[in-house]
Amino acid sequence: MRFTKMHGLGNDYVYVNCFEEKVAEPAKLAVVISDRHRGVGGDGLILIMPSDVADVRMRMFNADGSEAQMCGNGIRCVAKYAYEHILKNNKQSLTVETGRGVLTLGLEVNKNNKVEKVCVNMGQPILEPSKIPVLLEGENIIEAAIDVRNERMLMTCVSMGNPHAVFFTDDLKSINIEKVGPGIENHEIFPQRVNAHFVKVNSPNDFTMITWERGSGVTLACGTGACACCVAAVLTERCDRKVTAHLPGGDLQIEWSQKDNCVYMTGPAVEVFSGVWTG
Secondary structure (H helix, E strand, O other): OEEEEEEEOOEEEEEEEOOOOOOOOHHHHHHHHHOOOOOOOOOEEEEEEOOOOOOEEEEEEEOOOOEEOOOHHHHHHHHHHHHHHHHOOOOOEEEEEEOOEEEEEEEEEOOOOOEEEEEEEOOOOEOOHHHOOOOOOOOOOOOEEEEEOOEEEEEEEEEOOOEEEEEEOOOHHHOOHHHHHHHHHOOOOOOOOOEEEEEEEEEOOEEEEEEEEOOOEEEOOOHHHHHHHHHHHHHOOOOOOEEEEEEOOEEEEEEEOOOOOOEEEEEEOEEEEEEEOOO
């Protein structure tokens, strides 16, 4: 089976072109191929597939084999791969079918006809607790208390097609995310588990964040998470609607548009190498 390794800000996945390849058990494959010592290595597996409703379809599996609805960094790489290797129609926009629905992406293409950056319309944020989902009452969850490992913290919950819990802090260095992350991810109030993010606001249009991603652990970047953090920062009156998100792997430009209530994410996509999986 041929594969391609790609990353968005260091959030790396193994991609398989299912226009040409067949993957019988993607959940099992995700676990072995993502292993950084005995496999290709990555935060998970992403399949690029034919679609009846969009240019391509994306299925995404975390490193533990669980399937997720969306991946912001992953979908940018899907767009780059589809433009350069599958569609070849030179259109500088395309659509991708995801667990979040069909998303539209704009492409920044260089003089060599290679995609350097991708702008994704991530859709409208979901704030209703039952749809995030989070087992708390109310119209939305803004700075609600949660107890994790005998520590009380305030969280704001947002879904961008997958669930996120956002925690604001004045000191990111004080956060032991490898210790607290699993407790948040697997907390009983999150029936589908959750992605956890800690955010330090630097200015009204600039914040720094770190992430514990459900099914993968600490990652260098989380695109849907950066979108959720922007929404949470606006809801708590910490930031404007257009921000630069600083992640360990690099920067993303995020805008929660007042015009259509959609969140737009712009960032890079990089192809690293291709190979053949014989496992």
